[in-house]
Amino acid sequence: MNGHSHHDNPNDYAEAIAAYKKSFPSAREVRSQTPDPATREMLEFFAANNLQTPFDRFDTQKPHCSFGLAGVCCKICVMGPCKITAKAPKGACGADADLIVARNLLRTIAAGVAAHGARGREVMIALKAAAQGKLDMPIASPQKVLASSKALGIAVEGRNINEIANDLADLLLEDLSRTLPSDHKTIKAFAAKERVELWEKLDILPIGAMHEVFEAFHRTSTGTDGDWRNVMKQFLRCALAFSWSSVLGSSIAMDSLFGLPKRGEMKCNLGALKEGFVNIAVHGHSPVLVSAIVQAGQSEKWQTKARELGANGIQFYGVCCSGLSAMYRYGGVIPLSNAVGAELVVGTGALDLWVADVQDVFPTIMEVANCFKTVVVTTSDSARLPGAEFYGFDRHHSNLSEAKALADKIIARSIKSYENRRNIPRHIPNYEISAEIGFSVESIAQEVGLERIVAALKSGDIIGVVNLVGCSNPRVIYEKAALQTACELIKRNALVLTNGCASFVLMKAGLCAVKGAQMAGEGLQKFLAGKLPPIWHFGECLDNARASALFKALAALADKPIKDMPFAFASPEWSNEKGLGASSAFRVLGMNSYHCVYPPVQGSSAVSDWLYRESGETLGGVMRVNLDPIALAEEIALDLKTKRANAFV
Helix, strand or coil, X not given: CCCCCCCCCCCCCHHHHHHHHHCCCCHHHHHHHCCCHHHHHHHHHHHHCCXXXXXXXXXXXXXXXXXXXXXXXXXXXXXXXEECCCCCCECCCCCEHHHHHHHHHHHHHHHHHHHHHHHHHHHHHHHHHHHHCCCCCCCCCHHHHHHHHHHCCCCCCCCCHHHHHHHHHHHHHHHHHCCCCCCCHHHHHHCCHHHHHHHHHHCCCCCCHHHHHHHHHHHCCCCCCCCHHHHHHHHHXXXXXXXXXXXXXHHHHHHHHHCCCCCEEEEECHHHCCCCCEEEEEECCCHHHHHHHHHHHCCHHHHHHHHHCCCCCEEEEEEHHHHHHHHHHHCCEEEEECCCCXXXXXXXXXXXXXXXXXXXXXCCHXXXXXXXXXXXXXXXXCCCCCCXXXXXXXXXXXXXXXXXXXXXXXXXXXXXXXXXXXXXCCCCCCCCEEEEECCCHHHHHHHCCHHHHHHHHHHCCCCEEEEECCCCCCCCCCCHHHHHHHHHHHHCCEEEEEECCHHHHHHHXXXXXXXXXXXXXXXHHHHHXXXXXXXXXXXXXXXXXXXXXXXXXXXXXXXCCHHHCCEEEECCCCCCHHHHHXXXXXXXXXXXXXXXXXXXXXXXXXHHHHHHHHXXXXXXXXXXXXXXXXXXXXXXXXXXXXXXXXXXC
């Protein structure tokens, strides 16, 4: 079974799906083979204490549904659920495998657009509120506001920064939620001209993110769009809405309000947990209240109150993307784990307070937290957890002005929890390492030089640039696929960028430190010159926007279309709706995406062929899947070498 196969009838994929299911690892295999020693230790600790992990729960789901894996299970209406077989080639409504697979895929990416878009909307609203004085938070990067506004055609001369920021927030919100069709301003301002012309020709330019999600669910409703190709055209509109509103629009608002990443060095992994401190973890994706919490907790006022109760102070830790975003903006926020490993972090017993906002916060966090008397606080009405305490914004965002008061309540709650947990035993694996963080297009331009990167591509010292990201998935050994792919790529002289969940294992393995260059190939080592790590940490998953901006800048300097440059996107362990959106966003830019996890399309020969081959003929990028991460890296390197040779003959 490979990413290039397709099938002639509903039974053709059955053998391949059966083989795929056999490749799924057991929890025992994960415990023995996951690469990070701290994770292995915690998995053994959980097993010895009869605590479940995502890998145990994954085991209990076996055997997985073949129809679901193949994408031919339809639950859209209640005439079903329907499954496509040789005996039943059409659902009750008459939808065949091609239509069912396409509709399921469209609904998945639409959810990804909504996920990033919803948390982006909160930041855009917060930027507007800060500009109007309704949110007591300074606009940390006036330079970002000015640069973005000028690019978007917003008047800046003779106006103060708050007036400009207010208009910027309005424009970003308009692109996100436009109802009357007109130009998508962010795309027109920031996308490469040749790409915009292609998207116009294909009629896939989005009206607005919310519209495209609305339309995706409309056309996949019962008895609406019966043409799978038309459904996939809407899929591409969602991919563009995802990348240019839900991601880039959100990123502009975040950088404007909270500031650009700051280059620096951090300790990471579970050994960096500090005993004797009031320990607070921030987990999720929404930075507005997290920003207020971290800044309050780092203030002398609250540090003093913690010390008065016998603690050494207050220490923050990062889980998933809220942690990464805070890590590179405020310093002193120690990155620990991605979403799939979050329960292991709670299981150390070292956390007094767990602040969960939105997305990738598994409900079973509560079970582990209860075992160790860790207080869990939720901060969004979109993401409640039964048994957790709630201190957050209401769904109308009418209490944004209370951000600092809410932050103070949360810090006070952490200190009370610390008092109540003095006798809770800790189990902290003794593994920590340093990592360099905070790369951005701006810092790379200043500290490395974009021209120098292009020169290294031309000379062959670097064979290409790969953005390696993505969540983790129990279908593969936890973090092994991401790490092996990265190691093989740098060995073959590819420069690797990273962000989000995949970045945690790369930090823990030392690849985000200068010393990690020892594992790189000769050409890449020459380029890094003993001063840079072989993998550049761009931050959280939203920072795919930074990677795409770097790709655009390098292509412009080389005077080549992005699709002809030796660039690639890899998410070896992707697992959810946002992961599908991210890979699709880079494919519409014209580059291939590479994975060790299959999308649910095997039940349709037509959709499989479209995804793995045909879309490349129009867009320039296809999806490639290989269950072996080393073989996947070899394939990426070969494709990069071919593109580099063609681009720089």
